[in-house]
Amino acid sequence: MSLAGRARVAVNRLALKFLQFPRPFILTGAGSSLALCREIANTGARRVMVITDRPLFDLGLVAPACKALADAGVAVEVFHDVVPDPAYEVVLGGVERLKRFRADAVLAVGGGSSIDCAKAILHCHANDAHPARLTGVWLYALPRRRGLPLYAVPTTAGTGSEVTIVSVVSDVQSRTKRPIIDPKLVPAMVALDPELMAGLPPHITAATGMDALTHAVEAYVSSLADEQTDVLARAATATILSQLPVAYANGRDLAARERMAIASSMAGLAFTRAGVGYVHAIAHQLGALYHLPHGLANAIVMPHVLDVSKGHCAVRLADLARTAGLAREGATDAALADAFIARIRAMNEAMGIPSRVKELRREDFGTIVRNAFAEAHGTYGVPRYLGKAEARALLEGMLP
């Protein structure tokens, strides 16, 4: 990586010492989404736009929240146009609806795409700007107007979007995913309600859970990690390794669902400060090029990236192995790092997640490496920066 890139990461590290990001007030437990609706009404909001996706709406998952709001005297408008990896056009459509309805607050119900989309809609609405003008990593230093109050009910335990300063939107034209980053994107209040996650199919439970694990692990090995992100990342890792297999095997286990939801938020709080790394940088390209779901892409890429990075973060990976109860008497840090990576591979295999990307084509390597480096270098504090040849070799290992 260039000297300028290293300098940017160093400046970021320094800035983080003085920055505290806002955290939402978090309600947890079965029924907490309805309690959140009553709290929204208590704030004095009278016109709430609910942002979600069509499948969740058709499943009836949004109806209880809408009823709770209506019972509290709040007028409700549902915008259910969110699709996975929402494009600029979807965001602009939401801004239009928000204006027409004259909402005074927004409730996002759904996975990462719904919450990210709601954040982008509010940010574009408040700043009267096209999403393309608000994307970019360093723009949070610019003065931006705060959007309407945002409330969130995640229906997956994975992205952590309910607590982060990030919204990822898709630029269809350049086939890239673009981040909007601003502390003003953080929701005011969140409900982690396991009842809304009980019906999630096992393969989505697996992929979203591995996304949360990736946030915890990448935040922990990042050079931007600090004491507070370490505590969060270690706790999230331990919980996910023990609870994800339980939630995968029995989606109706509300205790496991709730613990996964809390772990996912903890991992979100960790990476909103410490950032992510090459796993995300590469997974974002696989999502943009082949529409691979974000969590699935991370799950596949993570062991490959950890294998090439472990020489520079063995102590940190060994910490995580100990946290997860994988420590063995007399084992070296290198051996524990290997045991941790092996555990991730075993979890993937047990949940039917492949070790390779069947859509991956060698002729796309140039684009993937260029865009992944553009995302990671100068932004993420990865333990070791790769050269192009090393990155291509890593991708070779993921070819079908």
Ligand SMILES: [Zn+2]
């Ligand atoms: Zn992620």
